[in-house]
Amino acid sequence: MRRLLGSILCQVQPHRKLSSVAGPMQNLIDNIQEQLQDKRYLIVIDDLWEEMAWDILRGAFPEGNSCSRIVSTTENMNVARRCCGYIPNHIFKMKPLGIQDSGTLFFSRIFGSEQQCPDELKEVSYGIIRKCGGHPLALINLAGLLASQLNYSELWYHVHDRLCSILNRNHTVEEIQKQILNLCYSSLPDCLKTCLLYFNMYPEGYIMWKDHLVKQWIAEGFVNAAEGKDREKIAEGYFDELVNRGMIQSMKINCNDEASSFTVHHIILDLITHNSKQDGFIGAIDCSQTITGLSTKAHRLSIQSSSAKYAKQPARISMLQLRSLGFFGLLKCMPSIVEFKNLRVLILDCWGNHDGHMSLNLSRICILFQLKYLKISSDIMVELPAKMQGLHYLEILEIDARISAVPLDIVRLPSLLHLGLQDATKLPHGIGRIKSLNSLWYFDLRCNSEANIRSLGKLTNLCHLHLTCSAALSSDHLKRKLIPLVSSLRKFGNLKSLTLTPDGLRAAIFFDISSDISFPSIFLQRLELLPPICLFSTLPTGIGELHKLRIFKIVVKELQGNDIRNIARLPSLVVFSLYVRKALTGTVIFTTMSFPALKYFKFTCGVMCLAFQPGAMPNLQRLKLCFNAHRGENHSLVLNGIEHLLNLQEVAGRIGVLPGSDESNMRVLKLSFEDTIKKHPRRPRFNLQLVDFIEEEYPPFDKLHWTQQQEGSSGQHEIIEKDCAEDMNKQGNCRLSRAFDLPPDSRSSYHLKSDEDSKHHMPVSMLRDESAEPSALDLSHSVQDDMTRPAWDTVMSFAPTDIFCQDLSCYSDKEMFVTEDIFTFNGTGTYCSLTMSDDDTSSTTTEAKTISPDDRFKPKIKSWIRGAHLGHGSFGWVYEGISDEGYFFAVKELSSLDQGSDVQQCILALEQEIELLSQFEHKNIVQYYGTDKEESKLYIFVELITQGSLLSLYQKHRLRESQVSAYTRQILNGLVYLHEQNVVHGDIKCANILLHADGSAKLADFGLANELSKFLPVRSCKGRVYWMAPEVINANRKYGPSADIWSLGCTVLEMLTRQIPFPNVEWTRALYMIGRGEQPPIPNYLSKGAQDFICQCVRAAPETRPSASQLLAHPFVDRRYTGEARNP
Known part of the structure; x- marks a missing residue:
């Protein structure tokens, strides 16, 4: 259930990785609710298995008036009744497919359509179809079996006769499917049977990635390549054959129409499990059930857990012959790995944060000297041994988790072929020594030195390289990194794939790379150079020589006359994404037979006009356009000759429009674009989105000229499109494009x-x-x-x-x-x-x-309008506000249904308090601007901070102690200032520490804790309890600045452990414990300096706690300070 909830959260919040959504189930439910609150959603849940599962899932989906829908499928009528609230009309009983629909599915899988089926096979085909009884899974698997040998017509009759002999009218649906699947399985070649049985290593419903399984099969020895043949190519062929035969279901389809992730249908998995157990191929253990029937002869073992509640570590497993181990579950259930000394393949997918574990200790893994494949996924820190040189046979090392430190001697592993680590990981110096390395990801430009980047050039066998930049760098710093990178790229003679993604990089720092850069590898098949790091003046001329290039994504400053022509003849290019920052001044014409293999084309430009001649892009299936809408433009001219794209199936448009634009103009825009699409004879699918969250970038200074306009803007325009999921390699992060134009009827001119x-x-x-x-x-x-x-x-x-x-x-x-x-x-x-x-x-x-002493505006907001909704807190809603003078600020709305005099008095008190607090200014506090009120609503105006809070930061990234120290110092600076003004913050916690774009931390909501507690209901204030000092809870005691020191200690503890103080304790119980003076538990794994700092802060007696200014001298924060703290 936790994995299912995590999968849902990853889909509704795409930038999350599955490994980042670990933790208690209630946290996952709360996060899903937060993401879906006040949104319209459609969710499909396939194959629910029990009523309790629905009860849990239902709590994750907020109710409202947005007309949201949840569709679930199940084979259990009791579950169906529970899901629909016992309303019979809400249950749709699915019937088996009729003959016509069965035939459509069957023939489409083999021939594409029934019309392409040879006449001599139609009669026997319908005989086979009837035997399937309208069951899709049976039809798909039989179609896959027959499609594998199209030239062997005798097979069709053999299959028909076989079905007639094993099936009769008395068989149930389950028996029919089982018999057909057994027939399909027995028809597999031995090499495919072995590979298929290996799926028993994974739990039911597990999402598997093709490249991972291919490498595992090779490490297991399933692939025997003849001399001169590539083992990976052979293994990929095995995988594709299993997909074509319907044994594996594809889950994620990329823009190249290729599947990258897969799962196995539970019915097929039952068949695999049965045959695997019968053959002693893989032994499987469920930690939450009694272990029975475990084969002691199996060379492979899978340890899984179907229930976290009942999971426990299995008793001592004596399997000295074990060669492969897969563990999927809670860390507390994981056996001692080093006992299996003959392991060659080790897969660890463990969750430790749920049970309070903070690290996975693999310091003794070097004992497993025969290890060839090591893959680790975890939500906690992984501790590797100081030295790994003993793993002489290790070929594949993939770790999807934070690493305490990468062993220095990893560069001396003689057999390492594939190295995959998370971004923000610093590699040891001398990465170029791993001469055997074939693929490397993710190499982080921020974390690694210029010398290490230059060392990449020594990896002459490298075929796949994925570069990232996990945080913003200054323009000069980035340039210093990219110069040795470009030098290294010239040395990669065997490179097949090069990707540069700005993971975590948000600031638009561009580096203009020369357009004549050379790409030495003629084998290059994938080239993705995504903004904001890489910006080319024009399309590099050398691209036209990469005849094997299949995927190409790039951003350029402008298009020149021959740019498109230089790459239009690339024979293998299937995916092309082009982002042009400068507006087109003419029409881009795609001539006959240009881009002969292209299937997906994405074009982004503020102003565009494309024309397709007959025969252009003959295989194009998906076309995506992103551009701005300008008043007076004829948008039917955006796509001239679209009817010549003969195989076009889908068109997507992302059009930037001004908020508040006239609805009639928007309807005209949509109709104009739709009319253009309707010119296509095949009527492709059409999806148009008008983007109302917009940004603005104008042309360079020396060319800028805004003039009075009657009909639209004639200046240069740019659409700022943040990379969509299909333009990123890592797990989905689909964000809308953004565009902006100066209002056409604006009377201002700018020179x-x-x-x-x-x-x-x-x-x-x-x-x-x-x-x-x-x-x-x-x-x-x-x-x-x-x-x-x-x-x-x-x-x-x-x-x-x-x-x-x-x-x-x-x-x-x-x-x-x-x-x-x-x-x-x-x-x-x-x-x-x-x-x-x-x-x-x-x-x-x-x-x-x-302007304030630190050069910041102090706007007085007299009139304002409400902008976008930014979030929701215990106090109420938060919106973006814009004053009539163009200032942006945040608006916090406090409302109460009670119209009584007490509420009005509280509002008045808050207004007076904020009027006083708005006079305070410091770089580490969020500026108050003032208030406005409307009946029972109070609007509080504050400085707008857009980078989120420390809470959201540590939920995404594990903070290093040095970063926590830097943030703590800034919090203390803010507290020193407030305490000098005789102001107690009253609500210090990570959620109230906001992060500026420059990395500084700012205290929000200071000085209002008392008044807010009067204004808000008790349930809205219970979230403060875990950080409250004892004197705050004891109402008969007065409290002062020392209460903030207690809360600070709890906040530091929260940053270091990524948990609230007093974790797993109900708030009422925590209230009682704190009132008695109990300290929150401080883990022993924290450094002595951190433990001492927290202990001093959370002393029970307020008078014994140090002041904020005294704590600035504590060794935990008195380090060499750089002035900013960056994301890890």
Whole structure:
């Protein structure tokens, strides 16, 4: 059940990995509810097996008025009744397929359609179809058997006669399916039988990846390759044959129409389990059941757990002959691995966080000197041995978990072929020594040194390389990393796959790579260079020489005349994703026989116009377009000649529009685009999404010219599209494209002319570093950047960093700009004025904005509009707000159904308190801006912080102690400031520590704990209990700043353990324990410095706790401080 809930959460929150959703089942349910709250959803649950499972699942799906639907299938009528609330009309009884539908399924699997079936086989085919009784699984497997030998017509009659002899009218549905599956299994070649039986190593419903199984089969010795043949190619052929025969079900289909993940139908798995047990091929143990009938002769063992509640470690297993072990379950049930000294294949998929385990200790794994394959997936830290050189035969090492440290001598493993580690993993120096290495992922540019990047060039046998960048780097730092990388790439003569994905990288730091970069490997089949790291000026000319290239994804600054023509003749290109940042000035024409093999084409550009000549892209099946909608444009011209794409099956459009756009214009836009698609004779599937969350980037300064417009914008436009799941290799992260245009009817015009105007270009480092002072900035000369920033960046450079980074998602025409013409920076320290110019004459604006001592705006919000919904907290809803002057801020809405005088008094008290708190400013606190009220609702205006909280950070990444220390220091800085103002925060916890885009931590919701507790119901405040100090719980005792110190200790403990204080304790029980002065449990695995820091903070007596300023000198936080803490 936990795995099912985790799978659901991964689908509704795609950026999560399955290994990151571990923990108590209630946490998974809460997270799913949070993701689906107030959303319309359609969820299909296939093959529910018991009523209790539905009771658990139902609690994960929030109810509401969004017309959501849940469809479930089951073979159990009692489960069906439970699912539909015992309403008979809500149950649909599925009947077996009729002859016509059975024939359609059968013939489509073998020939494509019944019309292509030879006449001499039609009669015997229908005889076989009738024997299947309309059961899809039987039809699919028999079709797979017959399709494997199309030229052997005698097989059809043999199968028909065999079915007639083993089936009769008295057989039940289950017996028919079993007999047919046995027939299909017995017809498999011996090599495929062995590979199929190996699926018994995995639990029912487990999602398996093709490349993992292929490597496991090779390590097991199932693949015997003749001299000169590739074992992986042979193993992949085995896998594909099992898929074609219907023995394996594909789960995830990529844009190349190839399946990458698979599972096995439970009926086929029952057959596999039976035959595996009968042959003694694999022994299987369920930790939650009594072990019976375990074969002591089996060389392979799978340890699984069907119930976490009853799971326990199996008794001592004496199987010295064991060669392969697969473990899938809770860490507490895992036996001692080192006892199986002859292991060659070891698969560990363990969950430890649920039981309080924080690490998986594999320090003695070097004893298994015969090990060839090691794969680990876990939600906890993996501790490897200090030295691994004893594993001389290790060929494959894949670890999908955080690693405490990578052994230094891993570079000396003589047989290592495949090395796969999570991103943000630092590899030892000298990675180039692993001469045998065939594939490497993920190599993190942030974590690894320039010398190690240069060392990659020594891996001359490398065929597959996946690079990542797990966190933002400065432009100079990134450039220093990419220069040796480009040098190394020139040395990869055997490279088949090169992927660069900016995992975790959010800042748009572009590096303009020369378009004439060479790609030395003529074997290159996959090339993915995704933003924001890689930006080419134009399409590299060398791409046209990569005749084996099948998948190509790239972003370029602009398209030039011959760019498309240079790659249009690539004979093997199947997937092509092109993102052009600069608007097209003409039509891109795809000529006859261009892109002959292309099946998937994605094109992204702010303004586009494509034309397809007859015979262009003859095999294209899926077309995806992302562009902006501009007033006055004829969108029917976007796709000229679409009717010439003869095999087109699906068209998807992502069109950026302004929020608040006229609905009639949107209908015209959709109808215009639909009419264009309808020109196609095959009427392909059509999916159009109007994107209303938008961003803005304008052209470079020296070319920018906004003029008064009557019919749309004539400037350059850009769509900012965050990589969709199909453009990323790792598990789905499908985000909508974003686009923006200046409102067409805006009367403002914006001119930045020549070099004189470009003096006001402010460096990116100034925008990202709050310590930089504008008064010290020399504006006397033009500051050039590789990628000149958009004009909006210039305007926003006068705003604080947090405003600069915000999403421009909620502007309407009236709110976009309230001033006119030129913006010029005249202020130096105490204020900023915006100068406007008409016809080269200047005058000062009528309003000046106050800037705080740390150069941050202090907007006074008089009128505002509500923007996008940002989240929900114990106090109520949080929205994005935009003032009439264009400032972004967050709006916290507190509401109460009670209209009484007490509530009104609480609202008044909160208003007065916030008016006082809004005067406080510090880089480590979230600024209050003011309040507004409406009857029983109070709106609190605060600084908008977009990078989430420490809670969301540690849920995604395990924080290193150095990072916790850095964040703690910033929290203490904020507390020192507040305590000096005689303000007690009152609610310190990770959820209330927000992260700025520059990495700094900010205290939110300070000073309001008392007033909020009066205003909100008790159930809304119970989440504070776990961090409360004893004196806060004891109402008869007064409390002061020392209460924040207790909460700080609990927060540090929370960051280090990724759990709340007093885990697994009900809040009422925790209330009692804290009131008695009990400290939260502090694990022994924490460093002594961390333990001492927490212990000092959570002393029972408030007067014995150190102050915030004293704690700044504690060794745990008094380290060398870099000024920012980055994500791991």
